[in-house]
Amino acid sequence: MSFSPIARVYAAGPSLRFSRGIALLSTLLLAACLSLWPAGDARAFGDEAKVVYHVDFASPDRVSAMITNIFNMTTHYQNELRDYDVRVVFLAHGIRFVTDEPMEGTPFAADAELEERRENLRSRLLGLVTNQGVKLELCDITRQAVGLTPEQIYEAVEPVPSGVVRIVELQDEGFRYLKVE
Template sequence: MKTLTKRFMTLLAGLTLALASLTPAQAADEGAKVVYHVDFNDPTRYSATLTSINNILNFYESELMEAEVHLVFVGYGLRFTTNDDLKGTPYEADKALLERREELKGRLQSLIKVRGVKVHLCDKTRDEVGLSKDKVYDGIQLTPSGVAKIAILQSEGFAYLKIQ
């Protein structure tokens, strides 16, 4: 009986160690990498994107997981990266954007500075309309091609998300 109990306890200890090595943080590390794509002009949809980023970061933190989140702006997304009204361009600021610009800018800056989100703007889009680099919000990195940046991140295991 003593030998049986000893074997059972050894098996139980081994099983406990094996299960402990499969913590949620380790099992999901590869899944804690996300890239969001913004190529649209709707401020409400963009606001939903910022909310989604905050929500996913909150979830990962609640699970004690490290997360890496990137946000890539392409085309119409340029509107959300500057205070310039982009007059005479396809991306010109409209009333809906002008009413929410400061709020959206503040939320983006908070994600960059407080939550560590890495933000990229397609330099091809910026250059296309002649927007000076110094008019792009602080904390936004320029990338030669936004879609290429997204493809590279996906090849590195980042999940692709785009709010509809």
């Protein structure tokens, strides 16, 4: 006489039914957990790429390299149809790159190299804002320390109370930290 698989389970008694029930429940729980696990190309902080660049240096070469890096990054994300949020936070010597003021008598005074390259750097930096959607932010502590008014800062630059605090806040929100060396 041949029994169906279900009939064999019932014929085997309650302990086999209990074991099979636990196995089925475990399998369902595992499947549910795995369905929540990121698959394939999933990213740690979601599908949006979030990056913060830290600019506290005086070198026009480093700023130029950073602008090129950001342009290449955002162009890649655009080509991949991937959302992104790229921020550049300027503080300390970085203020030199978001104003046309010479800031004579301050530690951040424009030197001959910056004056020679300022127009090109300004154009490229503001191009990142208008063409790539990059957001520029400036430490207001630095601005106040050198005596600049908000009107003396490029219009596209948003003030933040503290540059270093802003970088930490963005990292807490899942932004990846980059600084060009």
